[in-house]
Amino acid sequence: MNDVETTNPGGTQTVHAAGVSIKDLRKSYGSNEVLKGISLEVRPGEVVCLIGPSGSGKSTLLRCVNLLEQPNEGAIQVGGFEATDPDVDIDKMRRKVGMVFQQFNLFPHLDVLRNCTIAQTKVLKRSQGEADKIAQANLERVGLGHLAKRFPDQLSGGQQQRVAIARALSMNPELMLFDEPTSALDPETVGDVLAVMRKLAREGMTMLVVTHEMAFAREVADRVVFMDGGVVVEEGVAERVIGAPQQPRTQEFLRRVLDPTHIEVAED
Amino acid sequence: MAMTARQRAKTSLYVQAGIFVVAIAALLLATDWKTISANVFNFGRIGPMFPGIFTAGLVNTLIYTALGFIVGLSGGLLLALMKLSTFPLYRWIATGYIEFFRGIPALLVFIAFGYGVPLAFGVQWPIFVVVMVSLGMVAAAYIAETLRAGLQAVPKGQLEAARSLGMPQWRAMVTIIIPQAFKIVLPPLTNEIILLTKDSSLIYVLGLTASQYELTKFGRDGISSLGAGLTPLLVAGAFYLVVTIPLSLLARKFESRSARTKR
Ligand SMILES: Nc1ncnc2c1ncn2[C@@H]1O[C@H](COP(=O)(O)OP(=O)(O)O)[C@@H](O)[C@H]1O
Numbered sequence A: 001m002n003d004v005e006t007t008n009p010g011g012t013q014t015v016h017a018a019g020v021s022i023k024d025l026r027k028s029y030g031s032n033e034v035l036k037g038i039s040l041e042v043r044p045g046e047v048v049c050l051i052g053p054s055g056s057g058k059s060t061l062l063r064c065v066n067l068l069e070q071p072n073e074g075a076i077q078v079g080g081f082e083a084t085d086p087d088v089d090i091d092k093m094r095r096k097v098g099m100v101f102q103q104f105n106l107f108p109h110l111d112v113l114r115n116c117t118i119a120q121t122k123v124l125k126r127s128q129g130e131a132d133k134i135a136q137a138n139l140e141r142v143g144l145g146h147l148a149k150r151f152p153d154q155l156s157g158g159q160q161q162r163v164a165i166a167r168a169l170s171m172n173p174e175l176m177l178f179d180e181p182t183s184a185l186d187p188e189t190v191g192d193v194l195a196v197m198r199k200l201a202r203e204g205m206t207m208l209v210v211t212h213e214m215a216f217a218r219e220v221a222d223r224v225v226f227m228d229g230g231v232v233v234e235e236g237v238a239e240r241v242i243g244a245p246q247q248p249r250t251q252e253f254l255r256r257v258l259d260p261t262h263i264e265v266a267e268d
Numbered sequence B: 001m002a003m004t005a006r007q008r009a010k011t012s013l014y015v016q017a018g019i020f021v022v023a024i025a026a027l028l029l030a031t032d033w034k035t036i037s038a039n040v041f042n043f044g045r046i047g048p049m050f051p052g053i054f055t056a057g058l059v060n061t062l063i064y065t066a067l068g069f070i071v072g073l074s075g076g077l078l079l080a081l082m083k084l085s086t087f088p089l090y091r092w093i094a095t096g097y098i099e100f101f102r103g104i105p106a107l108l109v110f111i112a113f114g115y116g117v118p119l120a121f122g123v124q125w126p127i128f129v130v131v132m133v134s135l136g137m138v139a140a141a142y143i144a145e146t147l148r149a150g151l152q153a154v155p156k157g158q159l160e161a162a163r164s165l166g167m168p169q170w171r172a173m174v175t176i177i178i179p180q181a182f183k184i185v186l187p188p189l190t191n192e193i194i195l196l197t198k199d200s201s202l203i204y205v206l207g208l209t210a211s212q213y214e215l216t217k218f219g220r221d222g223i224s225s226l227g228a229g230l231t232p233l234l235v236a237g238a239f240y241l242v243v244t245i246p247l248s249l250l251a252r253k254f255e256s257r258s259a260r261t262k263r
């Protein structure tokens, strides 16, 4: 997998973007096979949205990419790293991969700035001064430069999630994983987070995003992948998968997501 | 005359208070105040306890407690991490240790290290080492359980976030998980210090020189030398309260603070 330098058309940010290549990935918990042979390609600078019903294995797939979960079978390449090689330096590989969680997972005992510098100083061995500068720049990037001295519990959910994005960006990742980043947010703060992600996508970041925000996926994603029951059911350009899905399961899922007030009587 | 439920509850409270007052009064009347005042409240004769009870007794109690706490905290942290380890042998060792030292009286541990070690190995540890080891090993067992609960109370996502930023497991524990766990267990940990302060009195079973006396030994010594009956023990007891009550208030303050930040 080659890395490429991508530049966003309208801006100055340059991102060193990495690609992901997943082949025949299988993952079981006990006898419960959650991923049943997933193959997925994300090219450097590409934005791929993963959609699908709850329990279909989206989070597990994402977590396998940065080895928070150990795959049982298959191969994953991230940037130049063979993630599934037993000899891979996991911590070194993870530095290339930023991850944003549904529950933010900010460190509550550290202020916003320290949240964004702790891994820089401890893992990348940057000086505190340099780390502060980088963290501050990334906080500005997500529009929260003025909140550097606050603690996480003094922020709204949307602000916390944007700090979490800045924290990940401060490690100069070449790939960003988002696991339902707006699902735990109050509706009025969702837009700010999506705006930051949209900007990141335009800057050329490689992004793999699990989301239920279909409007966002349609607008930002280069490709959309629909998963169900641990397999990829359908994938393609956003416009086609969301606008004109071919598979019945995709159609059914989208009908429910796009029209949640539509009530169907359960069949069982 | 029928009473409302509220009236009945009120009357019942008055009756309870009345019984309590009568019982206390009976106890006070039955007491032999002359003997008591000569043997328990005989403050006229305790002059010689000062300033030693401060400069040796209180100071040594605090030193012994601190030594025991330092060993107990480090040992307890190690045991807690072992108990949460994915490696079964570590879990078994930690569980065995914790059950053993929580299950036997601390007094036996003092005797084992004070008298058993010289017998077995022919070496006599200095007294502060005996205290540090005995008190520390008992404290470690209790603190381990407290810390384990604290470590488990830190949300799982914290470790995942730290690992996803490239921190190795140990680094994530040290900079992210353990500090949060300590914050959570601050109130019970303060209570452990109170227990330790009192347990440090068990050192009386060892032969101490006067400069090594802590509060209880000081009080017991006063009983035999001052002719004021049990009064010296009462004084020693008061000194314990001087230490333990502020600690208790501190624990409560930590508790209300964490209750507030939780929301
Ligand atoms: N740590 C785990 N242990 C056991 N089962 C798990 C674990 N994590 C996820 N699962 C199971 O794997 C399946 C897929 O979960 P997940 O990847 O979280 O789905 P999604 O993110 O699409 O909702 C679910 O059935 C879930 O119960």
Ligand SMILES: [Mg+2]
Residues within 6 Å of the ligand: A058, A059, A060, A179, A180
């Ligand atoms: Mg999920």
